[in-house]
Amino acid sequence: MNNRYIIVFIFLLTSVVALSLTMLRQVTEPLAKKNEELFTKKAILSAVADHLPEGKDLDVMPADTLLSFFDQQVQAVVVDASGQVVREEGGDKIQVAKVWKAPAGQRKMPVFIYENAGKNYYIFPLRGKGLWDEIWGYIALDSDLNTVVGVSFDHKAETPGLGAEIKDNPKFAKQFVGKKVFDEQGQFVSISLKKGGALPDDPHAVDGITGATLTANGVSAMLSNGLGWYLPYLKSVKKNQG
Amino acid sequence: MADTAVKEVKEKKPLLGKKERKLLLDPLNDNNPITVQVLGICSALAVTSMVLPSVVISVAVVFVTAFSSLFVSLLRRKIPKQVRMIAQLVIIAFLVTVVELLLKAYNYPVYKQLSVYIGLIITNCIVMGRLEAFAMANKPWPAFLDGIGNGLGYGAILIGVSVIRELFGKGSLFAGTPIALNIIGPTSDYWINTTTNPWFSWYVNNNLMVLPVAAMFIIGVFIWVQRTFNQKLVDVS
Numbered sequence: 001m002n003n004r005y006i007i008v009f010i011f012l013l014t015s016v017v018a019l020s021l022t023m024l025r026q027v028t029e030p031l032a033k034k035n036e037e038l039f040t041k042k043a044i045l046s047a048v049a050d051h052l053p054e055g056k057d058l059d060v061m062p063a064d065t066l067l068s069f070f071d072q073q074v075q076a077v078v079v080d081a082s083g084q085v086v087r088e089e090g091g092d093k094i095q096v097a098k099v100w101k102a103p104a105g106q107r108k109m110p111v112f113i114y115e116n117a118g119k120n121y122y123i124f125p126l127r128g129k130g131l132w133d134e135i136w137g138y139i140a141l142d143s144d145l146n147t148v149v150g151v152s153f154d155h156k157a158e159t160p161g162l163g164a165e166i167k168d169n170p171k172f173a174k175q176f177v178g179k180k181v182f183d184e185q186g187q188f189v190s191i192s193l194k195k196g197g198a199l200p201d202d203p204h205a206v207d208g209i210t211g212a213t214l215t216a217n218g219v220s221a222m223l224s225n226g227l228g229w230y231l232p233y234l235k236s237v238k239k240n241q242g
Numbered sequence: 243m244a245d246t247a248v249k250e251v252k253e254k255k256p257l258l259g260k261k262e263r264k265l266l267l268d269p270l271n272d273n274n275p276i277t278v279q280v281l282g283i284c285s286a287l288a289v290t291s292m293v294l295p296s297v298v299i300s301v302a303v304v305f306v307t308a309f310s311s312l313f314v315s316l317l318r319r320k321i322p323k324q325v326r327m328i329a330q331l332v333i334i335a336f337l338v339t340v341v342e343l344l345l346k347a348y349n350y351p352v353y354k355q356l357s358v359y360i361g362l363i364i365t366n367c368i369v370m371g372r373l374e375a376f377a378m379a380n381k382p383w384p385a386f387l388d389g390i391g392n393g394l395g396y397g398a399i400l401i402g403v404s405v406i407r408e409l410f411g412k413g414s415l416f417a418g419t420p421i422a423l424n425i426i427g428p429t430s431d432y433w434i435n436t437t438t439n440p441w442f443s444w445y446v447n448n449n450l451m452v453l454p455v456a457a458m459f460i461i462g463v464f465i466w467v468q469r470t471f472n473q474k475l476v477d478v479s
Contacts, residue, residue: 005322006322006324006325009320009321009322009325009329010325010328010329010332013317013329013332013333014332017332017333017335017336020336021336021339021340021343024340024343024344025343028343028344028346028347031346031347031348032343032346032347032350035346035347035350036350038350039350039351039354132358133358154354156358157358159288159291159454161291161292161295161407161408161411161412161452162291162452162453168292168417168418210449210452211449211452211453
């Protein structure tokens with residue numbers, strides 16, 4: 001077999017493969033896009049899953065209902081590093097993953113304000129690093145901007161059954177409910193994951209995950225960095241509340 | 243007369259004769275890719291802490307080994323020797339990407355859960371091992387069956403390991419699926435509630451089972467048990 005044959009063979013093989021993959025991608029892309037949007041909006045709403053209207057369940061809600069429910073109940077404002085609201089809407093179009101990589105002063109991040117029964121809940125997107133790759137999530141604060149009402153986490157490549165528990169284990173997320181972000185003096189302390197278990201009455205700590213210490217450390221860092229960036233915004237909203 | 247005799251021989255060659263059945267069933271026991279050939283250990287350690295990802299990975303591996311064996315076998319006379327590994331890799335990567343795109347479009351939650359492990363099928367030694375050892379030298383149909391057989395042999399061990407790990411590590415089975423079972427644990431969500439049940443108050447989940455090392459031990463035990471019952475595998479030397 002001469003070199004020309006080899007080159008032609010590989011060229012043909014890769015062309016056929018590339019062409020068929022491109023076609024398959026073209027066909028599946030719209031479905032995948034919609035799945036992704038649905039997934040993100042569901043993740044945002046699942047941070048306030050305990051405060052949905054009576055009879056609403058995210059897990060059984062059809063895709064279109066969920067998307068229109070999101071549009072009705074959630075105002076996605078955009079804020080900058082000084083806590084100013086730059087835009088009143090369109091926050092759901094922001095690619096948090098990209099924006100978070102910018103220097104802290106230049107970021108324009110979304111805040112999702114969810115309204116239910118006349119009460120506002122503030123949902124903040126978070127980005128961080130796990131053991132293998134990126135992790136991200138949403139934390140929802142009550143209208144006092146201190147008490148956590150829910151979290152939802154996700155990850156790119158944490159190990160199933162270990163680091164991936166931050167997303168897969170509902171009991172992990174439940175621990176955050178009722179925890180406080182500020183201490184009694186009003187100082188920001190965030191919430192951290194404790195290896196070997198948190199003290200039951202500690203309002204700023206939850207149990208870590210066995211076998212996933214590095215992912216857990218990543219989550220702790222993500223919470224303090226992420227909420228830390230929003231501090232000016234939190235302060236300005238509190239001031240407006242009086 | 244001679245003419246008909248030849249025809250008969252041709253027609254009687256069954257689609258699933260003894261030889262084909264052997265190709266399909268051998269990898270489940272006598273020639274299991276994990277416990278006998280010791281291939282594909284990396285993913286067997288990584289994804290087996292729960293049943294659901296193990297099942298999905300197994301199905302994906304069966305698909306990839308079967309069709310990559312088929313395609314490589316069809317092209318076996320055309321593939322230049324010098325670049326055969328590259329050609330095999332292109333075909334494997336193609337099939338894995340197909341799995342990834344289909345999951346992304348039709349089962350997004352599972353795609354999210356497995357994330358990189360789908361892509362890692364490309365580097366699963368079983369797939370390439372079978373292409374080199376079997377598909378390059380055999381006809382398409384036997385190669386296809388060999389691919390299915392090896393995928394199943396791999397999947398059987400994976401699911402076996404994951405059942406043990408999830409049950410003793412987390413006290414549940416099939417978590418994340420509609421048939422999730424909460425078997426033993428410290429709250430009332432579980433069948434056996436260790437805080438109220440007097441017989442099981444001593445029980446706690448074995449945290450070792452959650453870690454990848456547990457799979458190493460379990461596969462070791464599997465190999466031991468298999469060799470106890472299957473004397474053919476015992477090395478006489």
